[in-house]
Amino acid sequence: xxxxxxxxxxxxxxxxxxxxxxxxxxxxxxxxxxxxxxxxxxxxxxxxxxxxxxxxxxxxxxxxxxxxxxxxxxxxxxxxxxxxxxxxxxxxxxxxxxxxxxxxxxxxxxxxxxxxxxxxxxxxxxxxxxxxxxxxxxxxxxxxxxxxxxxxxxxxxxxxxxxxxxxxxxxxxxxxxxxxxxxxxxxxxxxxxxxxxxxxxxxxxxxxxxxxxxxxxxxxxxxxxxxxxxxxxxxxxxxxxxxxxxxxxxxxxxxxxxxxxxxxxxxxxxxxxxxxxxxxxxxxxxxxxxxxxxxxxxxxxxxxxxxxxxxxxxxxxxxxxxxxxxxxxxxxxxxxxxxxxxxxxxxxxxxxxxxxxxxxxxxxxxxxxxxxxxxxxxxxxxxxxxxxxxxxxxxxxxxxxxxxxxxxxxxxxxxxxxxxxxxxxx
Amino acid sequence: xxxxxxxxxxxxxxxxxxxxxxxxxxxxxxxxxxxxxxxxxxxxxxxxxxxxxxxxxxxxxxxxxxxxxxxxxxxxxxxxxxxxxxxxxxxxxxxxxxxxxxxxxxxxxxxxxxxxxxxxxxxxxxxxxxxxxxxxxxxxxxxxxxxxxxxxxxxxxxxxxxxxxxxxxxxxxxxxxxxxxxxxxxxxxxxxxxxxxxxxxxxxxxxxxxxxxxxxxxxxxxxxxxxxxxxxxxxxxxxxxxxxxxxxxxxxxxxxxxxxxxxxxxxxxxxxxxxxxxxxxxxxxxxxxxxxxxxxxxxxxxxxxxxxxxxxxxxxxxxxxxxxxxxxxxxxxxxxxxxxxxxxxxxxxxxxxxxxxxxxxxxxxxxxxxxxxxxxxxxxxxxxxxxxxxxxxxxxxxxxxxxxxxxxxxxxxxxxxxxxxxxxxxxxxxxxxxxxxxxxxxxxxxxxxxxxxxxxxxxxxxxxxxxxxxxxxxxxxxxxxxxxxxxxxxxxxxxxxxxxxxxxxxxxxxxxxxxx
Numbered sequence: 001x002x003x004x005x006x007x008x009x010x011x012x013x014x015x016x017x018x019x020x021x022x023x024x025x026x027x028x029x030x031x032x033x034x035x036x037x038x039x040x041x042x043x044x045x046x047x048x049x050x051x052x053x054x055x056x057x058x059x060x061x062x063x064x065x066x067x068x069x070x071x072x073x074x075x076x077x078x079x080x081x082x083x084x085x086x087x088x089x090x091x092x093x094x095x096x097x098x099x100x101x102x103x104x105x106x107x108x109x110x111x112x113x114x115x116x117x118x119x120x121x122x123x124x125x126x127x128x129x130x131x132x133x134x135x136x137x138x139x140x141x142x143x144x145x146x147x148x149x150x151x152x153x154x155x156x157x158x159x160x161x162x163x164x165x166x167x168x169x170x171x172x173x174x175x176x177x178x179x180x181x182x183x184x185x186x187x188x189x190x191x192x193x194x195x196x197x198x199x200x201x202x203x204x205x206x207x208x209x210x211x212x213x214x215x216x217x218x219x220x221x222x223x224x225x226x227x228x229x230x231x232x233x234x235x236x237x238x239x240x241x242x243x244x245x246x247x248x249x250x251x252x253x254x255x256x257x258x259x260x261x262x263x264x265x266x267x268x269x270x271x272x273x274x275x276x277x278x279x280x281x282x283x284x285x286x287x288x289x290x291x292x293x294x295x296x297x298x299x300x301x302x303x304x305x306x307x308x309x310x311x312x313x314x315x316x317x318x319x320x321x322x323x324x325x326x327x328x329x330x331x332x333x334x335x336x337x338x339x340x341x342x343x344x345x346x347x348x349x350x351x352x353x354x355x356x357x358x359x360x361x362x363x364x365x366x367x368x369x370x371x372x373x374x375x376x377x378x379x380x381x382x383x384x385x386x387x388x389x390x391x392x393x394x395x396x397x398x399x400x401x402x403x404x405x406x407x408x409x410x411x412x413x414x415x416x417x418x419x420x421x422x423x424x425x426x
Numbered sequence: 427x428x429x430x431x432x433x434x435x436x437x438x439x440x441x442x443x444x445x446x447x448x449x450x451x452x453x454x455x456x457x458x459x460x461x462x463x464x465x466x467x468x469x470x471x472x473x474x475x476x477x478x479x480x481x482x483x484x485x486x487x488x489x490x491x492x493x494x495x496x497x498x499x500x501x502x503x504x505x506x507x508x509x510x511x512x513x514x515x516x517x518x519x520x521x522x523x524x525x526x527x528x529x530x531x532x533x534x535x536x537x538x539x540x541x542x543x544x545x546x547x548x549x550x551x552x553x554x555x556x557x558x559x560x561x562x563x564x565x566x567x568x569x570x571x572x573x574x575x576x577x578x579x580x581x582x583x584x585x586x587x588x589x590x591x592x593x594x595x596x597x598x599x600x601x602x603x604x605x606x607x608x609x610x611x612x613x614x615x616x617x618x619x620x621x622x623x624x625x626x627x628x629x630x631x632x633x634x635x636x637x638x639x640x641x642x643x644x645x646x647x648x649x650x651x652x653x654x655x656x657x658x659x660x661x662x663x664x665x666x667x668x669x670x671x672x673x674x675x676x677x678x679x680x681x682x683x684x685x686x687x688x689x690x691x692x693x694x695x696x697x698x699x700x701x702x703x704x705x706x707x708x709x710x711x712x713x714x715x716x717x718x719x720x721x722x723x724x725x726x727x728x729x730x731x732x733x734x735x736x737x738x739x740x741x742x743x744x745x746x747x748x749x750x751x752x753x754x755x756x757x758x759x760x761x762x763x764x765x766x767x768x769x770x771x772x773x774x775x776x777x778x779x780x781x782x783x784x785x786x787x788x789x790x791x792x793x794x795x796x797x798x799x800x801x802x803x804x805x806x807x808x809x810x811x812x813x814x815x816x817x818x819x820x821x822x823x824x825x826x827x828x829x830x831x832x833x834x835x836x837x838x839x840x841x842x843x844x845x846x847x848x849x850x851x852x853x854x855x856x857x858x859x860x861x862x863x864x865x866x867x868x869x870x871x872x873x874x875x876x877x878x879x880x881x882x883x884x885x886x887x888x889x890x891x892x893x894x895x896x897x898x899x900x901x902x903x904x905x906x907x908x909x910x911x912x913x914x915x916x917x918x919x920x921x922x923x924x925x926x927x928x929x930x931x932x933x934x935x936x937x938x939x940x941x942x
Contacts, residue, residue, distance in 0.1 A: 022505075023463070023482060023483050023484075023485050023502070024460050024463070024485040025463045025466070026460060026461065026463065027461055027463075028459070028460060028461025028464075029461075030461070031461075048427075050437065050521040050551065051430075051433060051435075051436065051437040051521070051550065051554065052436070052437040052439075052440075052462060052520060052521050052522075052550070054432075055433055055437060055440065055465075056461065056462075056464045058432055058433065059464060059465075059468055060467070068431070069431060072429055072430060072431050073429075073430045073433075074427045074428070075427060075430050076427060077427065077551050077552070078551040078552050080427055081551055087427070090427035091427060093427075094427050094428075094429045098429060114459040114521070114522035115525060117488070118491070118522055118525045118526065119525060146461075146488075147461025147462065147485075147487070148459045148460065148486065148487050148488040148490075148491065149487070149488050151460065151461075359505075359509060376467070377466075377467035377470065377471050378463060378464070378466030378467045378470055378478065379470070379478070380470065380471075381470040381476060382470060382475070382476060382477055382478045385476035385477070
């Protein structure tokens with residue numbers, strides 16, 4: 001296994017992509033609120049939408065969350081639609097009520113939905129107006145998590161992109177600073193910080209921050225690493241502020257994590273010895289822990305349904321580090337630039353698909369009899385009932401999977417359904 | 427606009443999905459934006475369904491809105507027919523598609539498919555899930571049974587054996603699988619034949635046969651009430667009014683059914699443990715336990731009767747999120763001398779529970795969360811549905827076995843009689859500290875009341891009433907779930923008598939006063 005970033009042009013770089021349009025069995029961008037509202041601890045997410053939106057968010061987590069959530073829905077009703085009440089007045093009233101109940105909130109997101117987009121409710125103006133009313137206690141921003149514009153994780157992208165304009169400007173002649181972009185588990189952030197420090201990179205910040213009042217600064221000295229593959233808009237917004245992306249694969253698996261860290265090391269001109277000294281122990285530990293799973297999963301056939309845009313990096317990880325045979329890697333959206341390194345690493349011949357026609361995809365899946373299917377919650381049990389093992393893709397967003405110390409945890413997520421099937425005698 | 431943290435009901439098209447999912451041979455083509463497919467997981471994850479719901483979504487996106495969403499719908503409907511070959515196609519729109527006004531019914535009919543098309547219009551900005559289920563079921567019943575309606579004045583041929591339909595059992599409904607088995611057994615023991623069960627397990631062709639029954643057993647008016655009244659008008663079929671939840675209601679249901687069937691009710695087997703268990707001396711401690719009840723109308727009305735008449739609890743509050751049945755729930759509340767809470771605002775329910783401080787909450791999964799926060803025992807009696815509401819074991823709510831299940835599940839969250847005495851007598855035992863959990867709650871130890879709720883429920887007393895140190899300390903020995911009420915009562919007592927400092931004596935004077 002090579003630890004260096006592969007040359008663009010190998011693997012699947014020029015591979016054809018099966019593009020389909022039909023029923024898409026995916027969540028909309030509102031779903032990201034489930035993890036974002038826990039990640040940014042002083043933020044509140046107010047969806048302006050329908051009862052369907054409210055029902056989606058409470059259902060998508062699979063379980064209801066016991067603590068009072070930092071999200072809610074302002075449900076549009078027929079009075080708002082018929083013009084009997086002014087939707088903006090109503091929104092002001094709802095926001096005032098909400099903020100009175102939650103004085104701990106420092107940042108409020110108005111989150112657009114399909115109905116709010118279709119009736120053209122201008123939430124960016126509403127956010128400006130409400131910011132004027134509630135600043136400095138509460139800043140109000142907006143983004144769209146609507147299904148007509150966003151698929152699942154694109155909601156996080158839209159949310160982070162909305163934060164970029166209010167990031168402080170880094171002082172003019174500042175040196176280089178590193179920004180890690182994309183929501184990560186706190187334990188993973190802490191591990192990365194230690195590795196960067198050991199390499200000699202001290203000025204590291206994370207986006208989104210744990211508290212909205214701690215937004216990192218950005219400017220021409222900012223070099224950023226994407227921790228998640230679904231951040232196209234956020235990347236564009238950061239670049240508009242002068243930040244420069246460090247191209248890298250994503251930090252999944254030992255190999256991916258090493259290449260991701262190495263992209264920063266190269267930018268900072270850190271020598272091979274220092275880099276190796278910093279990462280080698282963690283990498284060796286990760287590879288050791290992966291060995292067991294290579295035995296369990298090597299040669300097994302896996303099929304990815306499109307869901308979170310993590311599919312291609314995950315397919316690369318299971319193919320290269322676990323020896324699995326990827327039948328299809330489906331993604332809702334294929335960002336060629338951000339995924340260039342991943343595409344290069346994917347074994348040549350891997351079938352890539354973008355978009356979805358779920359019925360046709362199920363036909364392909366059944367015909368190929370995979371050992372494991374990675375799919376959404378709507379498909380998992382029906383496939384299990386047909387005798388096909390599944391892994392819920394949403395768990396890959398809720399579990400710390402990035403970095404060296406989580407490489408084996410990630411492998412275990414794929415192994416567990418197979419172990420369980422072997423174990424059960426009922 | 428309404429601020430909502432959690433919702434008791436989904437949108438009305440989810441109600442339509444529940445009907446399509448419950449039936450066989452019906453496929454629902456839903457005009458809906460990308461993301462609305464989340465609803466599939468309600469069935470596959472919560473109900474652990476082995477099949478996907480028979481629903482095709484158009485999943486349009488922003489780029490489609492500029493183009494031809496109507497064409498998208500037609501393609502989806504045509505492909506769904508070709509692939510699934512249903513007996514009937516149900517078509518409709520979700521909330522966003524309602525706004526773009528593509529007329530799914532007209533579009534689907536224009537395809538000239540070789541099967542009937544039933545269009546349902548479900549106003550998503552006014553109505554909710556149960557209404558959507560009832561409306562969809564009614565439209566299907568009318569579409570398939572309608573052509574068989576006899577001319578007015580036609581006399582029914584009464585067959586040799588009485589025959590009924592069972593209406594209401596549905597997908598994603600609270601314990602319907604087991605209720606249906608229980609009620610089917612009950613009717614069989616009475617010698618009543620079952621013509622059609624719907625929507626659960628029925629095909630469109632079965633709906634066409636609904637008229638071949640003497641009467642209808644309506645298990646869930648929320649789902650089947652509308653269809654049953656149409657059947658009454660069209661086929662002259664009477665419907666049952668009593669939902670057999672609880673011992674007494676089951677006996678009344680048997681009498682009602684026997685009356686409709688013209689048979690002797692005495693044949694029913696009334697073996698049930700609830701009456702004796704409730705009279706058994708160990709149940710004495712249940713007497714006048716304060717209970718708050720919230721859920722859908724059917725389960726709340728039934729639970730209030732069981733709680734009061736069969737468990738000996740005191741119903742201190744009840745309410746429903748089923749606005750369509752507000753009148754029935756208000757009437758029921760009057761029987762217990764309380765005001766019904768009709769709301770779908772979870773925060774309002776939480777406030778009410780905090781204010782009433784019941785010893786037991788019979789509610790939905792939402793109230794389970796509230797009760798947990800407040801440290802009150804809770805049993806779930808109604809949807810919104812949760813994976814725990816589909817137990818592996820047989821666990822009906824209806825019939826005599828259902829009454830047994832209610833007894834067990836409602837008593838379990840309560841503190842047992844002797845434990846309660848010990849805690850009251852030895853309040854200073856270190857394990858009985860004010861914040862220690864009753865043993866039966868195990869790890870789910872109640873946490874202290876959230877500060878804002880305590881403050882909301884116990885506003886500072888008017889005037890300058892202060893607590894003497896020893897009285898305040900004594901107050902700490904009172905179980906925390908009634909402490910707020912004791913504090914309020916004592917302060918009220920003191921204020922009314924112009925007592926400015928509450929002493930130990932004031933505390934016990936107030937206790938004696940309110941005990942009367």
